Amino acid sequence: MTMHSATLQTATAITIRRLWISEQDLFRKHFDQLDPASRAMRFGGAVHDSFLDTYARSAFSHGNMVFGAFVKGTLLGVGEIKLLANSLPLRAEAAFSVVPEWQDKGVGDALFARIIAALQNRGVRSLSLWCRTSNHRMRHLAAKHNSKLDFVAGDETHGEVRLPWPMPSSIIEEVCGEAFCYAQAMQALMEARPRSEH
């Protein structure tokens, strides 16, 4: 976890956890909360709702993973991982989006750190990113996480992050992050139950 994301998570109690296929609707609704400019930055242009419906279904298949950033149970941002088929050493692509009112507050950085840990823990050796050349925020984040911007054509930039083998720190980042969220969910469930059931 970077210092930036650690500070943010302490200050605002932001939690990052994996989203599961049962949360597909929550994931789909996240894209409705993006303004047109953010949607265009995320998908490389304007996209129709029906495209997003299909896209949301595919994001959880074929070993792909989605991570969500939450504050007080509200989903504010997502980081998506797509594993590239038949790649050896293993390779993946990632994409990020944060709701407008929470952009530039460290949410993307925190998601990026978790995604790197998750991929590292699964033996993935490189992470590929595409964004618009004019997307200075995303390019800054990629560079901050050691991405080498290796291809720029027109308004498209490609970055590649080489990932080390799993480390105790990457395992702790992922396992502790998920365990903390699980504990929070259990506590919320207990608090929501009528007192007679306690």
Ligand SMILES: CC(C)(COP(=O)(O)OP(=O)(O)OC[C@H]1O[C@@H](n2cnc3c(N)ncnc32)[C@H](O)[C@@H]1OP(=O)(O)O)[C@@H](O)C(=O)NCCC(=O)NCCS
């Ligand atoms: C790109 C995006 C995911 C980043 O998430 P975020 O939560 O806004 O980003 P963060 O606040 O974690 O980090 C932004 C970083 O960029 C820096 N930054 C902000 N504006 C910048 C600019 N114009 N030029 C360079 N760096 C800039 C910030 O200082 C911060 O760096 P730091 O962590 O070193 O302080 C988010 O802004 C978003 O959803 N944009 C629309 C969708 C999109 O562009 N997706 C990317 C395509 S994959």
